[in-house]
Structure formats: C-alpha cells, structure tokens
Amino acid sequence: MAFLQANIYSNILEMEVSLNVILPQKTEKKIGTASKGNSNDVPVMYLLHGMGGNHSVWERRTSIERYVSDLGIAVIMPSTDLGWYTDTRYDMNYWTFIAEELPMICHELFPQLTTRREKTFAVGLSMGGYGALKLGLSKPEKFGAVASLSGAVNLADRMEDLLSVKSKNYWEGIFGPLEQVQGSINDPMFLLDQLVKSGKNAPNIFLCCGEADPLLYGNKKMAAALQENYVEHTFETGPGQHDWVFWDEWIQRVLAWLPLNR
Structure with missing residues (x-):
C-alpha cells in the first residue's frame, strides 16, 4: 500500500484541507505485509x-492501513473539522464539500479510482x-454501500444527547433552530423517507453500535425504520462503548461486509 498525506484547496470551503489517502500498490515483502495493486477501477x-478527530485519526487509532493491505481498495480520509457534514449556518459548506467537491478532487488527483456506484463506499x-x-441516503446514485459505526443517526429525535455534548449555540450554528432539524435535509429519518418515496435504489447499509453506547437507542430506531421500509441493511450490536476499542474491531467487520469483488 501507499500512504499519502495531502493538502488540497477547497473552493467550496475557501481554505486548505488536509487529506490522508491509502492507495493500493503491488508490493512483495519478505518481511511484513505484501499487498495487491491495481491501476484502474479501484474501489x-x-x-x-x-467529533474531536481529523484526517489522521483513523490511521493513528486503528490499523486501517494493515486491514486493507490485501483488499485492493483506496481509502480517502478527509478532515471536516466539527462541521457535521452539513452546510452550516455560519457559512461553511461542509456538506457540499464532502458530497460534491471532494470526489471530484480525488478523481482528478487519483484517476485510477472507480467511478462506478457499486464500488464506491462511505464509512464513518x-x-x-x-x-x-x-451520503448514502442523499446520494444513492453515487454510493453502493455505506456503513455507520456508533453513528448519531437519529439525532433529531434525541436532541438531549447533543446538548449534553456541546452548547445549543454550537448546534444551532450547525443546523439552525433545533426545533427545525426534524424533517429537514439534516435529519436521516427524513432522508430515508424521501429516498423511499423517490423509488431510487438505496445503497446497502450497515449499522453497528456498542451495547453500552448512549447512541444505541437511536441506532435501533434507524434499523427499525430501514426494516419497515424494506431497505437492505445489516444491524449488529456487540459488547463495547463509544470508543476506539469498539471501532478498531468493527471496522474490520465492515471491510469484510463491503462488496469488494463486484
């Protein structure tokens, strides 16, 4: 594998953005880990x-580079600050950056990356x-599979969880008035409803959460909503909390679940 650290300029954010990238590279090592390489249509x-992380945190807290070494997949790890993958009320458009601009930049810089939906994934x-x-619910035409590890996937129904983490001023800077989040484009439940009504093909979805994680309730509700709407998904729980011990274990399960051989 090749590990790259890049500084790219975002026209959307009007600032430099840090990016870590793992790319397949064919290597034959007598000591260590050999890896597969591919020159085109790379998943x-x-x-x-x-929250609290950046582009480097997956590399520092897990063995992600080792886990993907024989999978032939590229991994794009961007920094998005505390923007919640949202076009914020304070005029920083992190959603537009991550959903529209970043893929274009990555395909420009790394033309070997696939452009096929079924080989493009989002995980977090x-x-x-x-x-x-x-990303999966809003851009189903771009993502074949998405996975959420301990995700805040039902935040509109659990505002008290958010307010226990940061102040109301912060959250309203991200989403606007909190009473308006439910039923908005920042509400995954609303996005699911809109996707089902559109008749578009949904990506495969993987949800997991630790049994001692305070976000378990919201993940169960999202899994129930996916089940009720006949959206293909996997929902699993296991021992663990909201920490890197859990995420390091479960990112390996996500990688095993991804449809990499299509």
Whole structure:
C-alpha cells in the first residue's frame, strides 16, 4: 500500500484541507505485509472521522492501513473539522464539500479510482457515521454501500444527547433552530423517507453500535425504520462503548461486509 498525506484547496470551503489517502500498490515483502495493486477501477472508501478527530485519526487509532493491505481498495480520509457534514449556518459548506467537491478532487488527483456506484463506499464513526449515512441516503446514485459505526443517526429525535455534548449555540450554528432539524435535509429519518418515496435504489447499509453506547437507542430506531421500509441493511450490536476499542474491531467487520469483488 501507499500512504499519502495531502493538502488540497477547497473552493467550496475557501481554505486548505488536509487529506490522508491509502492507495493500493503491488508490493512483495519478505518481511511484513505484501499487498495487491491495481491501476484502474479501484474501489474507493471515504472514511469519515467523528467529533474531536481529523484526517489522521483513523490511521493513528486503528490499523486501517494493515486491514486493507490485501483488499485492493483506496481509502480517502478527509478532515471536516466539527462541521457535521452539513452546510452550516455560519457559512461553511461542509456538506457540499464532502458530497460534491471532494470526489471530484480525488478523481482528478487519483484517476485510477472507480467511478462506478457499486464500488464506491462511505464509512464513518459517530459524527462520521451520521455523515456516511447522510451520503448514502442523499446520494444513492453515487454510493453502493455505506456503513455507520456508533453513528448519531437519529439525532433529531434525541436532541438531549447533543446538548449534553456541546452548547445549543454550537448546534444551532450547525443546523439552525433545533426545533427545525426534524424533517429537514439534516435529519436521516427524513432522508430515508424521501429516498423511499423517490423509488431510487438505496445503497446497502450497515449499522453497528456498542451495547453500552448512549447512541444505541437511536441506532435501533434507524434499523427499525430501514426494516419497515424494506431497505437492505445489516444491524449488529456487540459488547463495547463509544470508543476506539469498539471501532478498531468493527471496522474490520465492515471491510469484510463491503462488496469488494463486484
């Protein structure tokens, strides 16, 4: 594998953005890990961080580079600050950046990346789990599968959880008036409803959450909504909390679940 650290300029955010990238590279090592390489139509996974993290956190807190070494997949890890993958009220358009601009930049810089929906994935933890699900539900024509690890996937129904983390001023800077989040484009439940009504093909969805995680309730509600709407999905729980012990284990399960051989 090749590991790259890049600084790109975002016209949407009007600022430099940091980006870590893992690319397949054919290697034959006598000591260590050999890896597969591919020069075209490479599957790509956008791997999103949570609150308090940045582009480097998956690389530092898990063995993600080792986990994908023989999978032939590219991993894009952008920094999106505390923007919640949303076009914020304070005029920082993190949603437009992540959903529209970043894929264009990555395909320009790394032309070997696939352009096929069925080989394009979004995965994230916590805030990033929310972002990954939002991408899948809003852009089903672009993503064949999405996975949320301990994601805040039902935030409109659990505002008290958010207010226990940061102040109302912060959240309203992101989403606007909190009473208006439910039923808006920032509400995954609303996005699911709109997707079902549109008749578009939904991506495959993977949800997981630790049994001691405060976000378990919201994940159960989202899983129930997916079930009620006959959206193909997997929902699993297991021992664990909202921490890297859980995420390091479950990112390996997500990688095993992804349809990489299509």
